[in-house]
Amino acid sequence: MKDQKIMNRWLVVLGAILIQLALGAIYAWSVFTPKLTEVGWSRGETQWVFSIGLASFALFMVFAGFRLKKWGPKKLAILGGLLLGLGYFLGGLMGGTDFWPLLLLIGLVGGAGIGFAYVVPIAVGMQWFPDKKGMITGLAVAGFGFGALLWVKLAGSWGHLIENMGLSTTFMVYGIAFALMVIIGGLWMKFPPEGWKPTGFETKKTNTSDQVETKALSPKEMLSKPQFYLIFLTFVFSAGAGLMSIGLMKLYPMEALQANGMKLAKASAVAGTAMAVFFSLANGLGRILWGLISDKLGRKRSIILMTLTQGIIVLLFTYMAGSEYLLYLGATLIGFNFGGNFALFPTITADTFGAKSVGQNYPFVFLAYGVGGIFGPILGGKLGDAGNFPLAFTILGIAVLIGTVLIYLVKPIKNP
Numbered sequence: 001m002k003d004q005k006i007m008n009r010w011l012v013v014l015g016a017i018l019i020q021l022a023l024g025a026i027y028a029w030s031v032f033t034p035k036l037t038e039v040g041w042s043r044g045e046t047q048w049v050f051s052i053g054l055a056s057f058a059l060f061m062v063f064a065g066f067r068l069k070k071w072g073p074k075k076l077a078i079l080g081g082l083l084l085g086l087g088y089f090l091g092g093l094m095g096g097t098d099f100w101p102l103l104l105l106i107g108l109v110g111g112a113g114i115g116f117a118y119v120v121p122i123a124v125g126m127q128w129f130p131d132k133k134g135m136i137t138g139l140a141v142a143g144f145g146f147g148a149l150l151w152v153k154l155a156g157s158w159g160h161l162i163e164n165m166g167l168s169t170t171f172m173v174y175g176i177a178f179a180l181m182v183i184i185g186g187l188w189m190k191f192p193p194e195g196w197k198p199t200g201f202e203t204k205k206t207n208t209s210d211q212v213e214t215k216a217l218s219p220k221e222m223l224s225k226p227q228f229y230l231i232f233l234t235f236v237f238s239a240g241a242g243l244m245s246i247g248l249m250k251l252y253p254m255e256a257l258q259a260n261g262m263k264l265a266k267a268s269a270v271a272g273t274a275m276a277v278f279f280s281l282a283n284g285l286g287r288i289l290w291g292l293i294s295d296k297l298g299r300k301r302s303i304i305l306m307t308l309t310q311g312i313i314v315l316l317f318t319y320m321a322g323s324e325y326l327l328y329l330g331a332t333l334i335g336f337n338f339g340g341n342f343a344l345f346p347t348i349t350a351d352t353f354g355a356k357s358v359g360q361n362y363p364f365v366f367l368a369y370g371v372g373g374i375f376g377p378i379l380g381g382k383l384g385d386a387g388n389f390p391l392a393f394t395i396l397g398i399a400v401l402i403g404t405v406l407i408y409l410v411k412p413i414k415n416p
Contacts, residue, residue, distance in 0.1 A: 006196065009128040011188045016121030016140035018185030019077060022084065022178040023114045024147020026053050029106075031152040035167055039097045049107045056111025057118070058363075058370040064116045065219070065363040073120045073359075077186030080117025084110050085179025092171030106171070117182055118144075119366075122346050123359030124189050131201050133350060134299070138291020138343035145284035145339055152276075216354030217413070222361050227352050230410050234403035235345050235368035238307055240376030241314050241396040242338030247377040249275040249331060252389045256322035270324050278328045279335035286339025291347070299348035300410060306344060307404040310337035315397035318390035341369075352413060 033046040064076055071079075087110030094101040125136035151174065155161045161170045222228050250271040257267035294302040313333045320330035349365050350358040376396060383392040 006193070007188070007190065009192075009198070012121075012125055012128045013136065013139055015185035015188035016125055016136070017143040018181045019081075019117055019121050019189075020140050020143030021147035021150065022081070022181040022185075023118055024144040024149075025084065025088070025151055025174065025178055026050075026057060026111065026114055027145075027148030028151035028155070029053065031155045032162070032167060032170075035162055036097065041099065045099055049103050052103055052107035053111035053114075054370065054373055056108050057115045058367055060112040060115030061119055061366060062115075062363040064119055065360040068119070068123060068359040073124050073189040073191065074186050077117045077120040077189045078183050080113045080115070080120070081179045081182025081186060082113070083116060084113030084182060085175045085177075087111075087113060087175065088171045088178060089175030092168045092173075092175065096166070096168030096171050113178075113182075117186070119359050119363055120186070120189050122362065124191060126347075126350050126355050126358055127191050129198070130355060131198055132295055133347045133355065134291035134294035134302075134343060135288075136291075137346050138288040141342040141346075142284050142287040142339075144342070145280075145287055149280050149284070215413075216357040217361070218357065219360050219364055222353045222357075223364065225353075225413060227410050227413060228365070230406045231345065231348060231352065232365060232368045234303065234307065234407045235341065235365060236372045236375075237396070237399040237403040238310060238337075238341050239369045239372030240379075241310065241372075241400045242334065242341065242376075243373045244376035244380040244392060244396055245314065245317070245334050245338070246275075246279070248380050248384065248389065248392070249279055251384065253321040253327050255389070257324070257327070260322040262324075270327065274327050274331040278331040282332040282335035283339040286336035287343045289336075290340030291343035294344055294347055299344055299351050300407060302340075303344050303348060303407045304404055306337050306340045307400050307407065310334065311397050311400035311404060313337070313397075314393050314400060317393050317397075348410075352410065 029046075029050045033041075033043075036046050037043065064080070068076060087105045087108075091102050091105040091110075094105070096102070121140040122137055125140055126133050129136040153159065155170055155174075161173065165173070217225070250268075253271040253274060254264075254267045257270060258264060262270070290302060290306060293305075297305070310333075313330060317330045317334065320326035345365055345368075346358065346362050349362045353361050379395065380389070380392040383389065383395075
């Protein structure tokens with residue numbers, strides 16, 4: 001319709017941030033685990049809920065990508081919010097401490113809700129901001145990173161929800177909050193009218209060769225291209241190094257600091273600060289800043305720069321972990337670059353395989369995060385058990401540098 005009122009595109013940004021703040025719940029799981037171990041859970045059981053949540057998130061995201069066009073982004077986001085909220089609410093309603101209900105409700109159902117909703121703000125945001133794809137993606141996924149910090153602090157040292165209300169009620173309160181935030185944010189998740197472009201976009205020139213408009217490829221077409229596998233493996237190595245670092249960011253520095261003469265209590269506090277403050281804040285900021293950087297430099301150059309610096313820092317981390325201030329610096333840089341993955345890989349997927357099909361294609365690229373999440377932490381844990389944390393960081397640092405070479409080999413797909 002000619003007189004169709006065009007929505008203010010900045011409402012999409014607000015909706016995206018609301019949605020992703022709630023979806024960051026998956027990274028807040030660690031705040032619940034101490035209480036669960038107190039009531040008889042093993043450490044392995046606490047990690048099963050987290051692992052099932054991540055697997056459910058990744059797999060249902062692929063399914064959501066296929067349903068995005070048919071169901072529409074608003075319905076998909078609202079469905080995701082309802083599933084996430086119900087998972088937590090029912091998990092709390094059923095007592096909040098039994099293994100199987102929490103595994104199925106918070107792990108499987110909650111993870112599915114995150115998977116349904118996660119890709120929506122990315123796909124919708126890129127359609128409304130073709131001139132600022134990196135910025136909009138960075139802002140959206142920053143909500144995911146900062147959301148984890150918000151929910152951890154509210155349940156713990158800021159809001160004391162677990163202490164004052166117990167696990168069961170905290171799960172129920174979080175379930176209601178997650179559902180409301182995703183549903184409200186989902187109301188603005190609409191694609192722009194066909195053919196719409198922001199004012200002045202047609203004449204906007206770019207100085208980067210990798211940001212040309214690409215014909216939208218289907219997932220099947222994308223999977224037949226070597227570019228997909230180069231991008232996928234780079235993401236595997238980069239995510240694997242980051243996730244291994246998250247898993248070991250307290251344990252390994254505690255050991256290294258004590259080896260250099262620091263007392264256990266101080267080493268624990270320093271390592272905790274490195275993870276909870278320096279890594280976490282840099283992770284959120286990295287998502288925004290790498291997105292903005294990529295709008296200027298281009299995605300390929302940005303990923304080359306990100307993985308090159310990440311590989312070097314991960315290799316050097318074995319020398320940094322035993323010194324308080326070098327540890328803070330290392331945690332900041334690793335967190336900053338880890339956050340960049342979530343702004344840069346959606347946008348290089350859009351630039352390489354078409355922005356209009358990013359909702360269908362990015363879930364396949366995002367499976368690399370799941371692969372990295374398996375091999376990185378497991379490698380770190382196995383070598384840590386063998387008393388060789390430095391070898392784990394050396395292997396992953398080299399792998400990230402191999403990713404730098406792989407992403408360099410990615411060439412634009414020529415439109416027929």
